[in-house]
Amino acid sequence: MTNSASAPRSAVRAIVTGHTRGLGAALAKALLQRDIDVLGLGRGTHGELASQYAARFAQAVVDLADPAALDRWLAGETLKAFAHGAQCVLLFNNAGTVDPIAPLGAQDALAIARAVALNVAAPLMLANALAAMPHSSASASRRVVHISSGAARNAYAGWSVYCATKAALDHHARAVALDAPPGVRVCSLAPGVVDTGMQQTIRATSVDQFPMRERFEQLKQNGLLSTPEAAAQQLIDYALSEAFGSVPTADVRDLVKA
Structure with a gap:
């Protein structure tokens, strides 16, 4: 970890997995812009953020798909x-x-195993490790934000693995809400449809593999995708709010309407 010795540590700190691109990079940058220390976890590093925020940004290279x-x-x-x-x-x-x-x-067996490890095992392992750490005071809190998806709550042809893994995060949050240690809050939070590399992958998939591809193409063509930056701000606002953890699953689109 590479925080400057002279820089004051922030009272709020954040761990972001998959921080090198897409929504993860937007989350890391938005948190740093709020003077919140960030620890990024992933297979690579984010050089631009490291140079801009050397005093508050740390990174660890780890393959989260390898338990x-x-x-x-x-x-x-x-x-x-x-x-x-x-x-x-x-x-x-x-x-x-x-x-x-x-x-x-028609699914590759190793791809299934990797998806389950990355989408389910890693979040659960990290949440468990965070909850197990001693708190600095009785009022200190640990807040776990699982990035969920509409696919956790609606079935899509061709996405059985993705739907199952995201639904696992939702149900994990529901169960943890029943037995969380003091100071630990959790929410499996869907960010809406965000214009990231994942959306590019979806649009490049054949209709035979993913019959609903046209719907996602239309979302892009009609400008209905949220930007990673906008989604990141909504996720962070809710994670820092007093309402966070009051329900185990949520969707930022519903929060905006409320």
């Missing part, structure tokens, strides 16, 4: 050192994959 590698990283001191003394620690479980996109019987 053994993540377990080894969690056994180290980086996460504990980053969270130590913080009044509030946010965990944005953002990293994920939409692959494999295909009907049952």
Whole structure:
């Protein structure tokens, strides 16, 4: 971890997985712009943010689709050192994959295993590690934000793996809400349809593999996709609000309407 020794540590700190591109990069940048220290986790690094926010930005290279590698990283001191003394620690479980996109019987077995590891095992392992850390005070909080999807709550042909993994995060949040340790809040939060690389992957998929491709093409053509930057601000606003954790699942589009 590379925080400047002379820079004051922020009372609120955030961990963002998949921070090098798309929504994860937008989350990391928006948090840093609010003077919130960020620890980014992923297979690569974000050079631009590292140069702009050297005093508040740390990164760890770990393959989140490899549970053994993540377990080894969690056994180290980086996460504990980053969270130590913080009044509030946010965990944005953002990293994920939409692959494999295909009907049952045409899915690659290793792609299924990787999707389950990245989309489900990693968020659950990180949430567990965060909840297990001692709080700096009785009023300190740990807030787990699972980045969910409409696919968690609606079935799509060709997306059985993605739907199942996102639904797993929703149900994990529902169960954790029943037994969370003091100071721990959780919400599986859908950000709406965001214009990221995942959307490019969806639009490049054949109709045979994903029959609803045309719907997502129309969302792009009609300018109905949210930008990563706008979605990030909504997610952060809710994560920092007093309402966070009052319900285990939510959608930012409903929050805006409310």
